[in-house]
Amino acid sequence: MDSRTxxxxxxxxxxxxxxxxxxxxxxxxxxFKIAEKGASVACYHCGEHCDDTTIAAGDKxxxxxxxxWVYQLLADNDMTDYYAFTEEGRITPAASKDVRxxxxxxxxxxxxxxxxxxxxxxxxxxxxxxxxxxxxxxxxENLGKLDRGVLNAQVNFLRKEAAITFDxxxxxxxxxxxLLAAIxxxxxxxxxxxxxxxxxxxxxxLYIKLGIAAFCFGNIMLIALPEYLSGGTLDADxxxxxxxxxxxxxxxxxxxxxxxxxxxxxSIRQKIITMDVPIAIGISTxxxxxxxxxxxxxxxxxxxxxxxxxxxxxxxxxxQKKTFHSLSFERDYRSYFPIAVIRKEGSQEKNIPxxxxxxxxxxxxxxxxLIPSDSVLLSDEALIDYSFVTGESxxxxxxxxxxxxxxxxxxxGLIEIEVVKDVSQSYLTQLWNQDVFVRHSSRITTIxxxxxxxxxxxxxxxxxxxxxxxxxxxPSLAAxxxxxxxxxxxxxxxxxxVPFTFGTTLRVxxxxxxxxxxxxxxERLAVIDTIVFDKTGTLTLAQTGTLRYEGASLTEExxxxxxxxxxxxxxxxxxxxxxxxxxAELQPVENFVEVQGGGVQATIQNKLIQIGSxxxxxxxxxxxxxxxxxxxxxxxxxxxxxxxWFAIGSEYRQGVKELAExxxxxxxxxxxxxDNDREKHSLQExxxxxxxxxxxxxxxxxxxxxxxxxxxxxHVMMIGDGLNDAGALKQSDVGIxxxxxxxxxxxxxxxxMETSQLKTLPRFIAFAKRSKKIVYAAFALTLTxxxxxxxxxxQGLLAPVIAAVIMPISAISVVSFTVLAVxxxxxxxxxxxxxxxxxxxxxxxx
Amino acid sequence: MSVIIVLIAVSLxxxxxxxxxxxxxxxxxxxxxxxxxxxxxxxxEKNKPSSPSHSNTEKEK
Numbered sequence: 001m002d003s004r005t006x007x008x009x010x011x012x013x014x015x016x017x018x019x020x021x022x023x024x025x026x027x028x029x030x031x032f033k034i035a036e037k038g039a040s041v042a043c044y045h046c047g048e049h050c051d052d053t054t055i056a057a058g059d060k061x062x063x064x065x066x067x068x069w070v071y072q073l074l075a076d077n078d079m080t081d082y083y084a085f086t087e088e089g090r091i092t093p094a095a096s097k098d099v100r101x102x103x104x105x106x107x108x109x110x111x112x113x114x115x116x117x118x119x120x121x122x123x124x125x126x127x128x129x130x131x132x133x134x135x136x137x138x139x140x141e142n143l144g145k146l147d148r149g150v151l152n153a154q155v156n157f158l159r160k161e162a163a164i165t166f167d168x169x170x171x172x173x174x175x176x177x178x179l180l181a182a183i184x185x186x187x188x189x190x191x192x193x194x195x196x197x198x199x200x201x202x203x204x205x206l207y208i209k210l211g212i213a214a215f216c217f218g219n220i221m222l223i224a225l226p227e228y229l230s231g232g233t234l235d236a237d238x239x240x241x242x243x244x245x246x247x248x249x250x251x252x253x254x255x256x257x258x259x260x261x262x263x264x265x266x267s268i269r270q271k272i273i274t275m276d277v278p279i280a281i282g283i284s285t286x287x288x289x290x291x292x293x294x295x296x297x298x299x300x301x302x303x304x305x306x307x308x309x310x311x312x313x314x315x316x317x318x319x320q321k322k323t324f325h326s327l328s329f330e331r332d333y334r335s336y337f338p339i340a341v342i343r344k345e346g347s348q349e350k351n352i353p354x355x356x357x358x359x360x361x362x363x364x365x366x367x368x369x370l371i372p373s374d375s376v377l378l379s380d381e382a383l384i385d386y387s388f389v390t391g392e393s394x395x396x397x398x399x400x401x402x403x404x405x406x407x408x409x410x411x412x413g414l415i416e417i418e419v420v421k422d423v424s425q426s427y428l429t430q431l432w433n434q435d436v437f438v439r440h441s442s443r444i445t446t447i448x449x450x451x452x453x454x455x456x457x458x459x460x461x462x463x464x465x466x467x468x469x470x471x472x473x474x475p476s477l478a479a480x481x482x483x484x485x486x487x488x489x490x491x492x493x494x495x496x497x498v499p500f501t502f503g504t505t506l507r508v509x510x511x512x513x514x515x516x517x518x519x520x521x522x523e524r525l526a527v528i529d530t531i532v533f534d535k536t537g538t539l540t541l542a543q544t545g546t547l548r549y550e551g552a553s554l555t556e557e558x559x560x561x562x563x564x565x566x567x568x569x570x571x572x573x574x575x576x577x578x579x580x581x582x583x584a585e586l587q588p589v590e591n592f593v594e595v596q597g598g599g600v601q602a603t604i605q606n607k608l609i610q611i612g613s614x615x616x617x618x619x620x621x622x623x624x625x626x627x628x629x630x631x632x633x634x635x636x637x638x639x640x641x642x643x644x645w646f647a648i649g650s651e652y653r654q655g656v657k658e659l660a661e662x663x664x665x666x667x668x669x670x671x672x673x674x675d676n677d678r679e680k681h682s683l684q685e686x687x688x689x690x691x692x693x694x695x696x697x698x699x700x701x702x703x704x705x706x707x708x709x710x711x712x713x714x715h716v717m718m719i720g721d722g723l724n725d726a727g728a729l730k731q732s733d734v735g736i737x738x739x740x741x742x743x744x745x746x747x748x749x750x751x752x753m754e755t756s757q758l759k760t761l762p763r764f765i766a767f768a769k770r771s772k773k774i775v776y777a778a779f780a781l782t783l784t785x786x787x788x789x790x791x792x793x794x795q796g797l798l799a800p801v802i803a804a805v806i807m808p809i810s811a812i813s814v815v816s817f818t819v820l821a822v823x824x825x826x827x828x829x830x831x832x833x834x835x836x837x838x839x840x841x842x843x844x845x846x
Numbered sequence: 847m848s849v850i851i852v853l854i855a856v857s858l859x860x861x862x863x864x865x866x867x868x869x870x871x872x873x874x875x876x877x878x879x880x881x882x883x884x885x886x887x888x889x890x891e892k893n894k895p896s897s898p899s900h901s902n903t904e905k906e907k
Contacts, residue, residue, distance in 0.1 A: 134888075137882050137886065138885070138889055141886070141889075155879075156878055156879040156882065157879050157881040157882040158878075158879050158880070158882075159878075159879070204873065208869055208872050208873070211868045211869060212865065212869075215861060215865045218861070219861055222857075241851065
């Protein structure tokens, strides 16, 4: 028997019924097979292939102590069922060990996070971006077994949230957070603040309205049928009864479309005609005329059409509003910053919320923590990674009393800083004080805005013209015709075209790992003529630039010497060199010296080895030509003879080449970089001469560059990844944040794209263009229906039954036309066709 | 004639019942997460005191 099944079996002694045990054993055999397939040494916990550093415990092998610890914890609590669950990889807990949660003991911060608290029972909803599989749900919902203070835990998978209720006398918020982090689910506190729950309320009210409209539609239609089928011979008593009943039933239907009246009123006040205006006019005419007809017993009214209209309109709204629960498009710098920092107060250290930072405060910043506001360094030395701000990946060394900028990340030991500027006034955060962040209205008018304008005007023209015509020839018909035209015109085909076309387009994009904020982005995407790329992190990989070596080839002995020396130093470059020479042997080192701003040297095997700057090593013939360029290069010398140099070169993302080749020649391309221009040459090779390149760009420069292009009449798409692109992303017509993993942070943007899809970008744009054409085709289709209905209306022949037939037919045909056409166009352009949004969101986490 | 009116009253009552059920479900968050419950139903509840302890797995041993 495989060790895996052996481990799980003793714990399965209490199956609640036999059916369940069948299911569980099915899951078990499945994971057993997979375990056999990956025959080499895989970590028992996370399933990753272990390096040579394995940790054995009993008959299990683990890749790291973190994994072993989690296994031990689960085993101790009789929870090894967890290993029977997963088919996908489990989370390696080691990744999150740097996060500290002392600040959660501060009552002020607790107050912000805890949603509900009574008699020492507290409830929190935590965002856990690592949630990705069914085993995650199982483990998190059994949290109470690992911490007896946790009373209940419930996972919302789509939102990647866990609602946890705990007893504050037995555990604390901090203890829960630390336990979650230890088992691999580090809670993300930056986003649990305002904004997220409100979203949900809006969505719920829409579903409620849809339900009400469906109820009214069904019932009014039912009681309208006798009238239609009897051919006008219906008993008068019945007619009155049905009439008043349908008036009563249309009251909730009116409530369900109340939003259309509100937005029509706002748009009229702003003197813009949106699609809501003809809808509101149509609905009012419908209801008034129907009530008049029923009360005067002159007809049966059009209330069934009214309810149907309400139902289809709301259906369109729901279809288009589909949101991606676990993604956020509205993040600003606050999402990146910690929610608390440590302030030094005399000899004490106190956790304070970030808003309470005042100028003059002395803060402690630990390894891998962000500097929250512009400060001065009080410690002797700091190594700051500014990749968030500038995109430059190499850490910067800062000396005592020098300035530190907000957004930098300390790498190395603990440092002490003194705040010189408020958080919101810092160099980086000032970007958010720009007016683009306050008010943003797109300069591109949407199709429906344009069409609504002409449509409404022409409907009024037709209505008035025919009314005047009938006033002359047959005055009794004029009111009838006027209202009929208005009723028919708001027929729902037209307002449905946009939601269903772009709603389907959104879903196709989502199944291709390209997530758009809303349907308006599709329209803007279709008119893009300029693409601006950020370089670092977008075209190149941000953190893991490859280490290159150039120069004389290194013998096995030389490699071993270099590795032995590099091991002595903690400088990041030395670490990289050490890691790159995995094969070489280590040797004892003598006379090790580290020279500030120079390099390191030591004697190994009676040879002097030096690694450091060219000037420091000072010399070596025949290699001078290489030294013409500065940058992050370290030279290697053995017995004063320079062998060559190591450099960290940016590695281009996969697909950048295909992207550069497949961009249509009409598209203007620009590349912005916060970095220096050492890679200009290789970028030009990729993108050719048409790409405009700018280097050493500050975040504000990027924003201004995009604005400048827009002033010149270009429709700009900006693609970036970091906080430093946030301004440009916001300013651009379509701002796309690119990310390795959609669970991680992205700056506020119109769309989020997975890096693997970079090469598909030209196809995405082409697809958006096609979708826009489909909207026009759908408009043409609905206008045909309108034309037929109008031909009845202008003659005064619009019987309720005709309205009741044409309305659903036009709605259904428009919906099926748009959905099918968009799906077909996706296939034609070789994108994955639509699948359900939920599964797309679930799959992208894997 | 009155039969039809009674029937319509009955049918509307039933329909209203369904509408209320739907509204309750939305407000109560029944549609919030459509994935987790499908997994949750397959999970063992062995540590809950109420669930009867079967001996299926004992036999396997």
